[in-house]
Amino acid sequence: MMMARFEQDKNKLDLTPKRFNMWIFLFTSFMFFAALTSGFIVYIGGKGHALKMNLPVAFMYSTGIIIVSSLTMFLASNAAKKLQFAKQRTFLWATFILGLGFLGMQVYAWYVLAFEMKAYFINPNASISFVYVFSLMHLLHILAGLVLLIVSLVSTYRKTPQVINLFRMEMTSIFWHFVDIIWIYLYVFLLLNQN
């Protein structure tokens, strides 16, 4: 009977600890960006002024894009829960494309910063270098998010058990909403420090 019980709890699939891992990872990631922005505050505190320029409009567009992508992500999760797999796939693709759009828009924003506004990465006012670092480090997270989206997409094309499908969707959407919120935080933070 003891062996039977051991067999039983071996075969049970408990995903709670793994889900929890994701949440703790978000904390580490949050601390990373908190450290960068604190570094910014300490830096401008010593300098006496911040960016002394307006952010490129492209950042506003990219913020819009990523907010919409969060919405499509939400719709995709909802569809997955309701077993509407075709809809889930469509919205996942939409999220993925919006993610790529965000990536493109960020790169365009760097182009505007460097070639039109002459606010270079290598700059005696390092608060401008910080703008690049913030967006670059955030883009690395976006790349990770895109990988997760692909994983979720792949499982909609295969015969994945619904438990696993939902689990992957949940991980992807937690992460995607998180990178969304982080970008909004960074953008608002920079907006408040334009002077």
Add this chain to the structure above:
Amino acid sequence: MSTLTVQDHAVVQHGHDHEHHHTENFWTKYIFSQDHKMIARQFLITGIIMAVIAMMLSILFRIQLAYPEKAFPLLETLLGRFAPGGRLDTNFYLSLVTIHGTIMVFFVLTAGLSGTFSNLLIPYQLGARDMASPFMNMLSYWLFFIASVIMMASFFTEKGPAGPGWTIYPPLSALPKAMPGSGLGMTYWLISMVLFVASQLMGGINYISTILNMRTKGMDLWKMPLTIWAFFLTAILGVLAFPVLVAGVVLLIFDRSFGTSFYLSEIVVQGQQMPFEGGSPILFQHLFWFLGHPEVYIVIMPALGISSEVIATNSRKPIFGYHAMVYSLIGITVLSFIVWGHHMFVTGMNPFLGGVFMITTLIIAVPSAVKTFNYLATLWRGNIRFTPAMLFAIGLVSFFISGGLTGIFLGNAALDINLHDTYFVVAHFHLVMGSAAIFGMLAGVYHWFPKMFGRMMDEKLGYLHFWLTFIGAYLVFFPMHFMGLGGVPRRYYSFTEIESFKEWLTLNTFITWAAIMSALAQVAFLFNFFYSIFFGKKATQNPWNSTTLEWTTPVEHIHGNWPGEIPTVYRWPYDYSKPGHDEDFIPQTVPFSQTLSSNLPHDFEDNPVNLESHKDWVNIQRSNEEEVK
């Protein structure tokens, strides 16, 4: 709560087989193992190797400090271009100090200590079959291993390993041309540390998740052994602090390799004006010490947790003030994030801000003192068994007191301005976090060796190791206080160059010989450790008569730890010498219904129904006794 995912294990697919190892080959068992016990042993042995290397580096620079004028041809044979003419190269001296610090703090006392004992004890003491994510756990070890290899590889670069000190302050670390140790060696250092942080984060995430999600039935948070509390809070510290170091290092890498000016301002290197402007090296110090200070608690807290367990077990007494121990660990965890400024009193910090950091720093003395008094109160009138593990745990308490007291000196901004960067600081942190933490680690090794390797270590060699190391460590670090009070700065290559420091040479010679003695004492440990793995006396299931869950597992390691059902926990882990019981320990797995004669009203504090039946039972016993009379 007692269930977990073991679907990653090859065994699961063949679950009906009693031979648990049959699907394993050499690679999956010893190299890419996902088993927490094997990973713990991998961390321990890698940690020990790194510790021996770092110790030998310290002996090298101690020889230089004791005999600054003398040439040792042997050194040239051993080190080649790093010791031309048998005398250490000045830049190599700085590299030695840097790498000694880095390896000891990060690779030995962070990864070696937490990595070993969190991996070993979290699943064992909580009643889990493995960690939350065994795969991530394996990755964590291998990233640590690669980080170690890269750190050691920096010795084979042309200009030697990193040299700006383990704190890698810019501008030295940010300008590759500033000194030989700022070049390629520094790049290796940075790569190694980024991998190391990734490893620690994976480990930490796993520890937290396992502790919060995978405890066995009955194991509520207040029934967890103090070791687990310590590992839990350590992991939280790591998860919150290490990303900040990464942020600091990322900016440093941009400064080094891309020419940004986060940390660098107008500076002339070798007669050449550098293009940097407007940066602030103090910014790096803020980011570094926001990790750096919690880091010292990451180092000491697991050691404190281990010694709580070892001291209670070997005093045959419940730990004194279990709740106070937990709350003081929590207090240390919270406070450790708001004290980093005490490393920066002399950076031109606003004196008011310095005062704030001073107060928060001194408040840490409170939880630390609570812990110390609780250790002493646990020992008080205990039925003490002086096993080697117990001696090392008591040694930890001793170092924690003598090193902690000087922390109060250094926490005062007014005193720190004098003592900053002198040997007083070296003495302080080598006692309180160096010696204390390594003693905690050694206590853990001696105590859990039977669990790790199924054999016992030799006690006599253990005693020899303890006494030589204990006396040696005091002889090395205690005199350094006086050097520091005399104003002798740390990290200097040769004191004979400076007239006023010449008089300290004899003391330096003495310290060096004490250090050589303590280093030789480690041979006793190394022999004992490696010999006992293969030829030690076979261990019994519960050699120390301990109460915690890991001693209910079979001596032979199996996947999933327990052959049958995971045991249920009924009581706290410190029921030692409970009055009325026939043995001097009651394992956590024994229900109160089996120990009627020793139950006490406070065992049922949160359970009024059982409290009633306990009272009834006591009354019946009493009336029976009266009838007999």
